Amino acid sequence: MIVQTGTTEESAEVQDLKKDHRGLRRRPLYTPLAIVIGSVLVAALVVAWLIVSWGSTTVVLVRHAERLSDERDPGLSEIGIAHADRLAEILERAGIEAIYVSEARRTRETAAPVAARTGVEPRVIDAERHQRLLRRLKWRHRSEVVLVVGHSNTVPLIAAGLGAEIGVVDAEDYSGLWIISYSRLRGTRLLMLRY
Numbered sequence: 001m002i003v004q005t006g007t008t009e010e011s012a013e014v015q016d017l018k019k020d021h022r023g024l025r026r027r028p029l030y031t032p033l034a035i036v037i038g039s040v041l042v043a044a045l046v047v048a049w050l051i052v053s054w055g056s057t058t059v060v061l062v063r064h065a066e067r068l069s070d071e072r073d074p075g076l077s078e079i080g081i082a083h084a085d086r087l088a089e090i091l092e093r094a095g096i097e098a099i100y101v102s103e104a105r106r107t108r109e110t111a112a113p114v115a116a117r118t119g120v121e122p123r124v125i126d127a128e129r130h131q132r133l134l135r136r137l138k139w140r141h142r143s144e145v146v147l148v149v150g151h152s153n154t155v156p157l158i159a160a161g162l163g164a165e166i167g168v169v170d171a172e173d174y175s176g177l178w179i180i181s182y183s184r185l186r187g188t189r190l191l192m193l194r195y
Helices: 002-054 078-091 105-116 125-141 154-161
Strands: 057-063 096-101 122-124 146-151 176-183 187-194
Touching: 057 125, 057 154, 078 105, 096 105, 105 122, 105 146, 125 146, 125 154, 146 154, 154 176
Parallel strands: 057 146, 096 122, 096 146
Antiparallel strands: 057 176, 176 187
């Protein structure tokens, strides 16, 4: 009996070892599986980030057209109205998807013909809050074409915020047209025109 008891105890220990050994054999399969799943998730996140970052936002940046000089919040002069109509002719088929103007009457009147031809309602952002506008251009309008009508002091700030240095806009310069293509991956491109 003593021999059988030892055999039973040994047998129980051997069976416990076999169970532990089987568990050890299964666990190594989890590690490679976890590595594969983790790699697939990381790759999916990288691809999603690339897709989101790849698109270029095209910002058409202009200063308001010529204004009347004898009012507190001046509107456009006759020359300015003609200039705004010419801008609308140029941008009619540009695929404008958003228009931003300042609170000033002259910027709203400059954008009005473009809005009428494209059917896009201008959004007003105070001239002093150009950082807010920059955030919107970078995050809300990826892969879109956006018209921004600003002032001689805000146009260079907006361009610089998008990575394009255009220098000082002269007080008498109303014909500048800056087309800025902004992309997180491909950088910024600038095309300077006159209209």
